[in-house]
Amino acid sequence: MQKVIAWQNGAIKLLDQRRLPLKVEYLACKKVEDLAVAIEGLAVRGAPLIGIAGAYGLVLGVWHSDAKNLGADFRKSYRRIKRTRPTAVNLFWALDRMEARFNSLIKSGVAAGSFKKKLLQAALDIHHDDAVTCGLIGRYGAELIKKNAVIITHCNTGELATGGIGTALGVISIAHKMGRVRSVYVDETRPLLQGARLTTWELARQKIPATLICDNMAASLMAAGKIDCAIVGADRICANGDFANKIGTYSLAVNARYHGVPFYVAAPLSTFDVALADGSRIPIEQRKPDEVRRFGQCRTAPGKIAVFNPSFDVTPGKLVSAMITEKGVIRPPFGRAIKGISG
Amino acid sequence: MQKVIAWQNGAIKLLDQRRLPLKVEYLACKKVEDLAVAIEGLAVRGAPLIGIAGAYGLVLGVWHSDAKNLGADFRKSYRRIKRTRPTAVNLFWALDRMEARFNSLIKSGVAAGSFKKKLLQAALDIHHDDAVTCGLIGRYGAELIKKNAVIITHCNTGELATGGIGTALGVISIAHKMGRVRSVYVDETRPLLQGARLTTWELARQKIPATLICDNMAASLMAAGKIDCAIVGADRICANGDFANKIGTYSLAVNARYHGVPFYVAAPLSTFDVALADGSRIPIEQRKPDEVRRFGQCRTAPGKIAVFNPSFDVTPGKLVSAMITEKGVIRPPFGRAIKGISG
Numbered sequence: 001m002q003k004v005i006a007w008q009n010g011a012i013k014l015l016d017q018r019r020l021p022l023k024v025e026y027l028a029c030k031k032v033e034d035l036a037v038a039i040e041g042l043a044v045r046g047a048p049l050i051g052i053a054g055a056y057g058l059v060l061g062v063w064h065s066d067a068k069n070l071g072a073d074f075r076k077s078y079r080r081i082k083r084t085r086p087t088a089v090n091l092f093w094a095l096d097r098m099e100a101r102f103n104s105l106i107k108s109g110v111a112a113g114s115f116k117k118k119l120l121q122a123a124l125d126i127h128h129d130d131a132v133t134c135g136l137i138g139r140y141g142a143e144l145i146k147k148n149a150v151i152i153t154h155c156n157t158g159e160l161a162t163g164g165i166g167t168a169l170g171v172i173s174i175a176h177k178m179g180r181v182r183s184v185y186v187d188e189t190r191p192l193l194q195g196a197r198l199t200t201w202e203l204a205r206q207k208i209p210a211t212l213i214c215d216n217m218a219a220s221l222m223a224a225g226k227i228d229c230a231i232v233g234a235d236r237i238c239a240n241g242d243f244a245n246k247i248g249t250y251s252l253a254v255n256a257r258y259h260g261v262p263f264y265v266a267a268p269l270s271t272f273d274v275a276l277a278d279g280s281r282i283p284i285e286q287r288k289p290d291e292v293r294r295f296g297q298c299r300t301a302p303g304k305i306a307v308f309n310p311s312f313d314v315t316p317g318k319l320v321s322a323m324i325t326e327k328g329v330i331r332p333p334f335g336r337a338i339k340g341i342s343g
Numbered sequence: 344m345q346k347v348i349a350w351q352n353g354a355i356k357l358l359d360q361r362r363l364p365l366k367v368e369y370l371a372c373k374k375v376e377d378l379a380v381a382i383e384g385l386a387v388r389g390a391p392l393i394g395i396a397g398a399y400g401l402v403l404g405v406w407h408s409d410a411k412n413l414g415a416d417f418r419k420s421y422r423r424i425k426r427t428r429p430t431a432v433n434l435f436w437a438l439d440r441m442e443a444r445f446n447s448l449i450k451s452g453v454a455a456g457s458f459k460k461k462l463l464q465a466a467l468d469i470h471h472d473d474a475v476t477c478g479l480i481g482r483y484g485a486e487l488i489k490k491n492a493v494i495i496t497h498c499n500t501g502e503l504a505t506g507g508i509g510t511a512l513g514v515i516s517i518a519h520k521m522g523r524v525r526s527v528y529v530d531e532t533r534p535l536l537q538g539a540r541l542t543t544w545e546l547a548r549q550k551i552p553a554t555l556i557c558d559n560m561a562a563s564l565m566a567a568g569k570i571d572c573a574i575v576g577a578d579r580i581c582a583n584g585d586f587a588n589k590i591g592t593y594s595l596a597v598n599a600r601y602h603g604v605p606f607y608v609a610a611p612l613s614t615f616d617v618a619l620a621d622g623s624r625i626p627i628e629q630r631k632p633d634e635v636r637r638f639g640q641c642r643t644a645p646g647k648i649a650v651f652n653p654s655f656d657v658t659p660g661k662l663v664s665a666m667i668t669e670k671g672v673i674r675p676p677f678g679r680a681i682k683g684i685s686g
Binding site: 021022185187188189190191193196197200201204209210211212213214215216217218219220221223247248250251252254255257258292293295296297298299300301302304305306307308309310313314 | 364365528530531532533534536539540543544547552553554555556557558559560561562563564566590591593594595597598600601635636638639640641642643644645647648649650651652653656657
C-alpha cells in the first residue's frame with residue numbers, strides 16, 4: 001500500500017495526488033500553512049483522509065511550541081485548518097476529536113514533551129481507526145455485491161481518500177477478493193478527474209478490471225443493462241439521509257433511480273452530521289472557474305467564459321438503496337436508521 | 344459569420360474546429376482524402392455540416408476528372424466519404440442527393456465543364472438550403488422559449504455545426520434576439536468538449552450570457568430550479584422519435600424528465616431516418632480511447648486503462664417534449680407526427 005500520508009520526523013509526508021497518475025511525488029509539510037495549502041489545493045483529498053491530515057496538522061501546529069504557547073498555537077492551527085474546505089464533515093470531526101484530546105491533556109498537567117507525543121498518538125489513532133473502519137465497511141458492503149457484478153463508481157474513495165482501503169472503493173476491493181466483481185466502470189469525475197487519475201490507478205494496481213468513462217456516459221450504460229449497482233462515498237450525510245458528495249453524484253443517483261439500478265453509499269460514522277436535518281443545510285464549496293476552463297495546463301474553453309463550479313452536489317436520501325457504515329448496512333427510512341447508529 | 348466551410352478555387356476551405364477556441368485556423372482540402380480525414384478527425388463536425396462537407400467532397404472528387412472517368416471517380420469518392428462517420432444520417436442524405444443530381448446530369452448528356460459547374464451548384468444549393476432551414480428552425484423554435492428563459496444545451500449546434508445559424512443554438516440565437524433568453528448553461532460535452540470549445544465561443548461572439556458547466560452538473564442545476572428548458576440537436580431521428588445525439592444527451596434527457604424540465608430537439612428533416620423503426624437500429628460510432636484518457640493535449644488517465652467511448656447515445660422519443668423542424672414544431676406522439684412531416 002502506497003503511503004498516502006505519514007508523520008515523519010516532525011513533518012507530514014503526503015503523496016501529492018495532483019500529480020497522479022503520471023507521477024508519484026511526495027510533499028513534506030513542515031508548517032501548518034503547508035498542510036493547509038495542500039488540503040486547499042487537493043494535493044491531499046477525500047473526506048476521511050482530509051480528517052486524518054487535519055489531525056496531523058494540529059500536531060504539527062504545536063510540535064515546536066514552548067509550553068506556554070501550546071494553547072495559542074493549537075487554536076491558531078485549528079482555525080487555519082478548519083477553513084481549508086467547508087463541505088466534508090470528517091475534517092471538523094477529526095479537529096474536534098483532537099481538540100478534546102488536547103484539552104484533556106492540558107487538564108492532566110502532562111509535561112510538554114510527553115504532551116506532544118500523546119497528541120501525536122491521538123492523530124495516529126484517528127489514522128489507524130480509519131483503516132479499521134474501512135475494513136469493516138468493506139466487509140459489510142461486500143455482502144451487497146452479487147456475483148459477477150458490474151459496478152459503477154464516482155470520484156475516488158480508495159486508499160487515496162482514507163486511512164485504509166477506502167469506503168466505496170474498499171467495498172469493491174473486498175468484493176473483488178471474494179470473486180464477486182466482474183468489472184468496474186469509473187466515472188472520470190470532472191472537473192478534477194479523481195476517477196480518471198486516481199481510481200483507475202488504484203484499480204489497476206489491484207488488477208481489478210476497470211473501464212474509464214466520461215461522466216455523461218453512465219446513463220446509456222444503465223439503459224443498456226450493463227450496470228448492476230452504483231456505489232459512492234460521501235462527504236456529509238444528514239439526519240434524513242440526504243448527503244453531499246463529489247459533483248456528479250446526484251446525476252448518477254437520478255439515472256440509477258430512473259433505470260432501477262441499486263445505489264449505495266459507503267461512509268464511516270464520522271461522515272454523518274445529524275445536527276443537519278436535511279441536505280439543504282450542507283455548505284457546498286465553490287471552486288475556481290479555471291478548473292472547468294482547463295485541465296492542468298491545457299486550456300480548452302475561452303478564458304473569460306463564466307463558469308459554475310460547485311465541488312459537491314446533494315443527493316436526497318430517497319434515492320439511496322442502502323448505506324454501508326462500520327456499524328453495518330442501514331436501509332430506508334434513513335431518518336430512523338441513522339438515529340439508530342448515531343447513538 | 345465566420346466562414347466555416349467554402350468552395351474556393353477547386354478546393355474546400357474549412358475552419359479547423361479542433362483548434363478552437365484558442366486558434367482560428369483553416370484547412371484547404373484539395374483531394375477527397377483530405378476532406379475525408381478532416382471529417383474523421385472532427386476538424387469539421389456537426390450533423391448538417393458533415394452533410395454539406397460531404398456534398399462538396401463529391402464535387403472535389405470529380406473536379407479534375409476526365410469525362411470518361413467521371414463515373415468511376417464519383418463512385419470512389421462516394422464510397423470514401425460515406426465511410427467517414429456512421430451515425431449522422433445527414434451525411435448520407437447529402438451524398439444521395441448529390442448522387443441523384445450526378446445521375447441526372449449524366450443522363451442529360453451535359454459537357455464535362457458544364458457538368459462540374461452544375462454539380463458544384465448542387466452542393467452550393469445544399470449549403471444554402473441548410474442556411475434557410477436553420478432560419479426556419481430558429482423561428483419556429485423561438486416560439487417555445489418563454490421570456491427570461493434560462494436554457495441548457497449540449498454539444499455544439501450553431502454556425503459551426505450547420506450551413507447557417509444552427510439548429511438548437513439557432514433557436515437560442517433567435518430567441519435571444521427576441522429578448523427571451525436570460526442565459527444559457529453550456530454542457531462542456533466530454534470527451535471532445537464541443538460545448539466548452541465551440542458553443543461558448545459562438546455564444547460569446549453573439550454576446551449571449553453563458554455559463555460553462557461540467558456535464559455532471561446539469562442535474563443539480565435542475566434540482567435547484569435554475570433551468571427552464573433544455574434544447575439539443577440530433578444526428579439521426581427514427582420513425583418513432585427515438586434519436587441519436589452527442590453522448591451525454593440521454594443523461595440530460597433523463598434528468599430533464601426527472602425534474603420536469605421541457606426537453607426540445609431541433610433538427611432539419613434531413614436528420615430524420617424514417618426507415619429506422621426505433622433507436623436500437625442506429626449505428627453508434629465508437630471512437631479512440633485516448634479521447635477519454637486525455638483532456639485536450641494533456642494525458643490524465645493511465646495509458647493502458649480500458650475506455651468506453653461511444654460518440655453518441657440514443658434518447659427515446661418518450662423523453663422529448665417537442666421537436667422543431669423547418670416545417671414547424673411537432674409534439675408527441677411522434678410516430679404519427681413524423682409521418683406527417685416526412686411525406
